[in-house]
Amino acid sequence: MSNQAPEEVFKSIISHAKEYGFVFQSSEIYDGMSAVYDYGQNGAELKKNIRDYWWRSMVQMNENIVGIDSAIFMHPTIWKASGHVDAFNDPLIDNKDSKKRYRADVLIEDHIAKIEGKIEKEVEKAAKRFENFDEKMFRSTNPRVQENQKKIDDINARFKDALEKNDLAEVKQIIVDLEIVCPISGSRNWTDVRQFNLMFSTQIGSVTDESNTIYLRPETAQGIFVNFLNVQKTGRMKIPFGIAQTGKAFRNEIVARQFIFRMREFEQMEMQFFVKPGTEMDWYNKWKETRMNWHHSLGFPQNMHRFHDHIKLAHYANAACDIEFNFPFGFKELEGIHSRTDFDLSQHEKFSGKKLQYFDPEDNESFVPYVVETSIGLDRMFLAILSQSYKEEKLEDGSDRVVLNLPAFLAPIKCAILPLVKKDGLPEKAREIMDVLKYDHLCVYEEKDSIGKRYRRQDAIGTPYCITVDHQTLEDNTVTIRERDSMKQERIAVDKAASIVSEKVDMRAALKKL
Ligand code: GAP
Numbered sequence: 001m002s003n004q005a006p007e008e009v010f011k012s013i014i015s016h017a018k019e020y021g022f023v024f025q026s027s028e029i030y031d032g033m034s035a036v037y038d039y040g041q042n043g044a045e046l047k048k049n050i051r052d053y054w055w056r057s058m059v060q061m062n063e064n065i066v067g068i069d070s071a072i073f074m075h076p077t078i079w080k081a082s083g084h085v086d087a088f089n090d091p092l093i094d095n096k097d098s099k100k101r102y103r104a105d106v107l108i109e110d111h112i113a114k115i116e117g118k119i120e121k122e123v124e125k126a127a128k129r130f131e132n133f134d135e136k137m138f139r140s141t142n143p144r145v146q147e148n149q150k151k152i153d154d155i156n157a158r159f160k161d162a163l164e165k166n167d168l169a170e171v172k173q174i175i176v177d178l179e180i181v182c183p184i185s186g187s188r189n190w191t192d193v194r195q196f197n198l199m200f201s202t203q204i205g206s207v208t209d210e211s212n213t214i215y216l217r218p219e220t221a222q223g224i225f226v227n228f229l230n231v232q233k234t235g236r237m238k239i240p241f242g243i244a245q246t247g248k249a250f251r252n253e254i255v256a257r258q259f260i261f262r263m264r265e266f267e268q269m270e271m272q273f274f275v276k277p278g279t280e281m282d283w284y285n286k287w288k289e290t291r292m293n294w295h296h297s298l299g300f301p302q303n304m305h306r307f308h309d310h311i312k313l314a315h316y317a318n319a320a321c322d323i324e325f326n327f328p329f330g331f332k333e334l335e336g337i338h339s340r341t342d343f344d345l346s347q348h349e350k351f352s353g354k355k356l357q358y359f360d361p362e363d364n365e366s367f368v369p370y371v372v373e374t375s376i377g378l379d380r381m382f383l384a385i386l387s388q389s390y391k392e393e394k395l396e397d398g399s400d401r402v403v404l405n406l407p408a409f410l411a412p413i414k415c416a417i418l419p420l421v422k423k424d425g426l427p428e429k430a431r432e433i434m435d436v437l438k439y440d441h442l443c444v445y446e447e448k449d450s451i452g453k454r455y456r457r458q459d460a461i462g463t464p465y466c467i468t469v470d471h472q473t474l475e476d477n478t479v480t481i482r483e484r485d486s487m488k489q490e491r492i493a494v495d496k497a498a499s500i501v502s503e504k505v506d507m508r509a510a511l512k513k514l
Contacts, residue, residue, distance in 0.1 A: 004392075010328035013390050014259050016402065020461050022046065022386070023260060035256030035264045042461050043382070045412030045442060047267075050381050051246055053410065053507060054269045057294055057514055058244040065242035065271065066235055070223025072248060076214050078222050079199065081351035082344060083315045088218060089195035090254055091171055095182035096189040103255050104171050104193045107180050108159055112152055113330065119148050156311055163312045168193040198251045200264075216250035221373060223247075224272045225344040228356055228369075232274075239358055239369055240283065242273040246378065258329055260379045267378040274358070274369040277342065283372045284319050284339040290514070291323060291335060291374050297513040298407050300388045306331060316343040325384045334384055335376035342368040385410065389462060404462030405485050409507040411462045414441035415497075418454050420470040422447050430469040433479070437498055441505060459484055465501050 004012070017023040021040035025032040039047055059067040079085050091104040122145050127133045139145055155178065162170035172193045181188055200216040217223065224243045231243050246269045253262050260266075275283045288307065295305050303326075310320040317338045325334040345356045345368045357366040389404040408414070417434045419426035427447055437443045444463075446454050451468060458466050466482045473479050473494070481500060482489045492500065 006328045006330075009390070010259075010387070012392070013328065013387055016390060016460070017043070017259075017386060022461075035253055035262060037260050037263060037379075042412040046385070046406070046410060046462075047378060047382055049410045049412070050385065051267075051269065051378055053510070054294075054376070054378075054381075055244065055246065056507065057297075057511060058242070058271050061511060061514060062242065064237070064240065065244055065273075066231060066237070067244040067246075068224065068227055068231060069245060069247065070220070070227060072217050072250075073204070073214055074217060074222060074226070077351050078226060078348070079215050079218075081347040082222050082225075083347070084199060084215075084218055085197070087315050088198050090198060091168060091193045092196045092254055093172065093175065093193045094191040095185055095187060096191060097187040098182050098185035100182060100184050101254055102182075104168075104175060105159075105163075106255055107175055108155065108171075108178070111178050111180055112155055115148050115152050119145050122148075160311045168195070196252075196254060198253065200250050200252055217248075218251050219249050219375070220245050220247045220268045220270045221272060221375065222344070224270065225348055225356075225371075228272075228274065228345060232358065239360065240273060240275045240279070242271050244269075244271040246270075258327075260383050261327065261329075261332065263379055266380075268375060269378055269381075270373065270375040272340075273372045273374075275372060276360070277367060277370045280339050280341070280370040280372055281319065284337065287372050287374050288321065288337050291337060291376075293514055295323060295325075295334075297510045298385070298410075299510075304388065305334075308333070314338065316340045325380075327384065328387050334380050335374065338373045338375070340371040340373050342370050344371065345369065401456055401459055403459040403484065406462035407510065408464040408505045409510065411464050411505070412442070413444050413458070413461060413463045414465070414505045415443045415501045416454070416458045416463050416466045417443055417445050418451060418466055418468045419447050420451060420468055424471065425474060426469050426471070429473055430467075433467065433469065433494060433497065437501065440498060441501060455482065455487075464504055467497055 020042055022043035024038045024040055026036035026038050027033050055067060058065050092101055093104045093107070094101050122142065123135060123138060126138055126142070127135065155174065158174055159171070162174065169192070172190060175190060176188065179188065199218050201213050202216065203212045204214045205212050224245055228243070231237065232241070246267060248265060249268045250265050253264055256262060256264065273283060273287065292305060292307070296302055305326075306324050308322045308324050308331075310317075310322070313320055318341050319339040321337055322333040323335040323337070324331040348354075349356045349368065356368060358369050359366045385406065386404070389406045391403050391405060393401050393403060395401060415437055417430045417437070419430040430445060430447075434443055434445050446457070448454075455466055462484070464484050468480045468482065470480070477494045478491050479494055479497060480489045481492050481497060
């Protein structure tokens with residue numbers, strides 16, 4: 001494992017993603033666009049496989065969840081009804097010296113993270129010093145930890161109160177009182193805090209006037225709500241049931257940093273689960289557990305994830321939490337789970353004048369269902385998987401290798417077919433094997449460079465298996481198959497290759513853990 005600092009590891013991951021065709025800066029030859037990225041040949045495959053895994057675990061594994069694909073453009077009144085026109089804002093603050101713009105809440109959260117860092121250092125130091133260290137006891141009794149914890153609690157309480165009252169002057173005062181400085185200028189010369197709407201707008205049709213303004217959707221969820229009755233009726237769905245969808249969403253993010261963590265154009269995988277009013281908290285807890293299991297099913301260490309309850313609930317929620325992942329830059333939101341009440345459907349009833357109710361034949365009554373939502377960013381999931389899989393290894397022979405030990409079913413390429421040399425009929429034999437395997441899996445054929453270099457290239461993109469065709473293959477129809485993580489090589493009959501690869505890359509084992 002690498003001994004580099006997390007920031008250095010993160011930089012290595014970003015350059016690895018570019019060097020091996022996973023992620024490129026958008027419009028790079030025109031100097032790029034901030035917070036917009038393109039996925040390359042390997043990235044597009046990895047992303048598709050993650051999306052597939054999510055889709056299968058939602059739609060295929062649950063009889064009461066179906067999937068849709070709604071349009072990005074939607075009637076502008078939808079965003080008025082959903083509250084996004086009036087309330088989908090970030091509090092902004094500028095530093096007058098550096099002219100840099102920040103999200104006020106992020107400045108405060110970063111300050112809190114620094115105090116949390118101090119606590120963790122204190123705990124780590126003590127854990128090294130004392131045998132039979134009781135961490136819980138230490139946290140609740142150590143005066144320095146207590147003092148810092150109190151600071152955090154006080155800031156959180158004050159910040160929550162300011163947000164709830166939409167008191168932007170108080171948000172600025174918190175920044176001033178905490179003596180937060182601009183990371184660029186080092187000064188505390190701040191403007192007032194003001195709200196900034198995150199939706200992108202454009203014009204539909206040829207006439208440019210206010211009434212033609214439409215928005216690029218900032219979440220995929222609304223496409224599900226406005227189709228609720230279409231799906232319920234045509235699918236004869238009975239409550240409780242869910243509607244899933246994946247697709248692009250757009251937000252004019254102010255703080256564009258951390259690679260594909262926060263993007264202006266990104267993809268969401270969302271599922272709205274429609275339930276009977278009064279049962280929503282049970283379903284909320286059930287979906288929290290189910291979604292955490294989904295993350296664990298990928299086989300990464302369980303301490304990489306944690307729940308974080310929201311201190312300020314969104315305008316539509318009566319309970320909400322995030323599943324956070326320990327990214328190279330610390331624990332951050334990966335997925336949101338929200339109990340959205342009947343807010344969205346009721347609002348769409350009000351604004352459209354159409355009834356969006358469910359008739360319950362058992363109780364002989366109609367009601368507006370409550371909704372529990374699970375919402376995960378596909379790009380964030382991609383980053384979580386990439387950072388967890390990226391390993392720099394020192395091998396026994398003293399050489400180095402970089403390997404992506406991706407769950408095999410997510411790997412962009414499942415199998416590389418490599419003739420040992422470019423002559424003696426080995427390329428033809430390798431092509432023959434490729435022609436069999438390619439119907440089941442995405443395979444690559446490579447004959448350039450030494451076999452060692454070719455193995456390293458496949459390790460670096462996470463290919464679970466390499467099949468090498470050598471002179472013996474022509475004599476006895478056997479090949480060597482090399483496994484990515486152990487680097488073990490085994491001689492097998494050619495006709496066994498397909499089933500070995502299929503077994504390894506099958507998603508079933510992960511789905512069965514759910
Ligand atoms: N429908 C609810 C909703 O959109 P959210 O917490 O704003 O809730 C859900 O977003 C998820 O979408 C987040 O947990 C995150 O993974 C992803 N996401 C949100 N904004 C993003 C951005 N700017 N770039 C990448 N992913 C983002």
